[in-house]
Amino acid sequence: MATMVVLGSGIMATALSFPVTENGHEVRLVGTHLDREIIDSIQKTGVHPNLGLKVNENIKAYQLEDVAEAFEGADVVMCGVNSFGIEWIAEQFKTLLKPGQKLLCVTKGMRADEDGTLHLLPTIIQNALPKELVDQVSWNAIVGPSIAGEVAVHHDTCVVFCGHDQDDLDYLADMFRTDYYHVWTSLDFVGHETGAATKNIYAFAAGFAKGMLEAAGKENDKYVMYNYSSAVFAQGAKELIHFIKLMGGDPNTGIGLGGVGDMFVTSMGGRNVKAGTFVGQGVPFSEVRSVHMKGVTLEGVAAISVVGKALRALTKRGVIKEEDFPLCRFLYSVVEEDHPLEMPWDKFFANLK
């Protein structure tokens, strides 16, 4: 039996502890400084307050001050913070990560240099660590359509564990596989991580139609706006696959769990979709951010800000063309420049054969 330590006790990291513990492994769940109440609750009642569920008995919860103890002898380390915490966790890993450990990243997002060069989040962690340590740790990630709570209540979920070493992937997949948690493995780490990071961009746009209908008083009409959302989904799928190519991944990865599958689940709801709904209602995004969803973590919007800005720099450098990624560019103008919701349909679906 193996031991997994999880740093970050949000709903996704916690939910993923269910299949692992059900397979008889030990999970040590460590809260960040922001997770104090979550860990308190689990320690006292066993209940994760945001997930709304009691965790399994062999999940042991630790406050951050006990993190060193929790990492002691762990075989697997899960990076379980959200994308805003990636620089913080990289700092922690400097002293916590040990040679031979297998890292499993569930955090999704991107960072960009001033010249537009995009980086996946595991790269951000690696860049903060001594090169020797980086080479002695196994780097892996979980990708695919997973609403955390659905995993926790044992609903069928299909995911891809991606990494660089097939043996490590098999080891990790074995730890997690149950009759409801179905795991595939892939060596296309870059393609899968890129799909996972960019799908969040398009989830924001999945909320527009609902908001537009609400603003027009038509949300209960016989005919809603699935045509609109489907067209946005289709353009999103094209751009997601273009991002995979741009980052050097396998475009086929976009057609599957790590691309359109993940984008589908993300479009079904959540905070980014809700933020998009406000924009659909006609609220300028600056007001959504400062009033209606003040303080709410919006990873999709953050991805739009990072990637959208990078696209402008990449265009200037001639790495991509002006007409590439029209939907992502438009979403950037919505979230950063309060652009109204006039979808630039005529820029979509270029290069149809």
Place this chain on the structure above:
Amino acid sequence: MATMVVLGSGIMATALSFPVTENGHEVRLVGTHLDREIIDSIQKTGVHPNLGLKVNENIKAYQLEDVAEAFEGADVVMCGVNSFGIEWIAEQFKTLLKPGQKLLCVTKGMRADEDGTLHLLPTIIQNALPKELVDQVSWNAIVGPSIAGEVAVHHDTCVVFCGHDQDDLDYLADMFRTDYYHVWTSLDFVGHETGAATKNIYAFAAGFAKGMLEAAGKENDKYVMYNYSSAVFAQGAKELIHFIKLMGGDPNTGIGLGGVGDMFVTSMGGRNVKAGTFVGQGVPFSEVRSVHMKGVTLEGVAAISVVGKALRALTKRGVIKEEDFPLCRFLYSVVEEDHPLEMPWDKFFANLK
């Protein structure tokens, strides 16, 4: 101004008459023998009863006995029946279609020979006509995520007009384009028609999760089954693109309006999804067909029957492999052999890199 005659007055064909007439063109809507009441209603009140809307004033409705008059001098002929009517309409076209007319097909589906060779529906029409006439008619089709009623009430809709001649496509696109009906054109006729035909197969599976939740009394739980439906969607996307390749189309067509976009809208609801919901509840499909949805047109289920059977013949001939199209094969066993809903997850997502 051009004249379009539409044979078949179902909701899709009728809805598509809206943008055309709003552009000042004349539309002659001819009912089949099954559409008598629809045409009666439009002639008397202007209302299409199934669409639940009043049609535009320059849509003129004809009963089938006046079809020859309606075809007189028409520039464009729309094939507006559903897939069950394709052999019937081919018979009609023998005497009605005239050289120089542009055909625009909205009917989606497939037929198969005993040896598994698959045919798109326009091919079925062509095979029934004299070769000389086939060569003198322009063959085109409309593909993309379109719920009929949403077009009729002017919600943004993005579609692809596909065919073999760019000038004809431009002519047709010009007839239809409005500020809410956005038209692209493509010469990948086979790819687009294949995507449109096969997406219906997977819509049936989009209903399973809801039915399973209902059977378990969990449909109002905090956590539903989007992970399940997203995995099915992802495998469906892979198979849809595989079908496009098998038929000789451009696989890129699957990533866009004519593939995942169309599959997305079809998964949002409709009769095939409803039929799948019954199966999710545990009802054998033979009972769904004979009791719960008796007499209801199920084009997706029909596509599963035709294509699923063909896959077995194609496998025997070595055209495809045993492990190809596992979801479509499973759906075939559900609708033709009352197979229970045990999703063969382990057969999905093969060849991940």
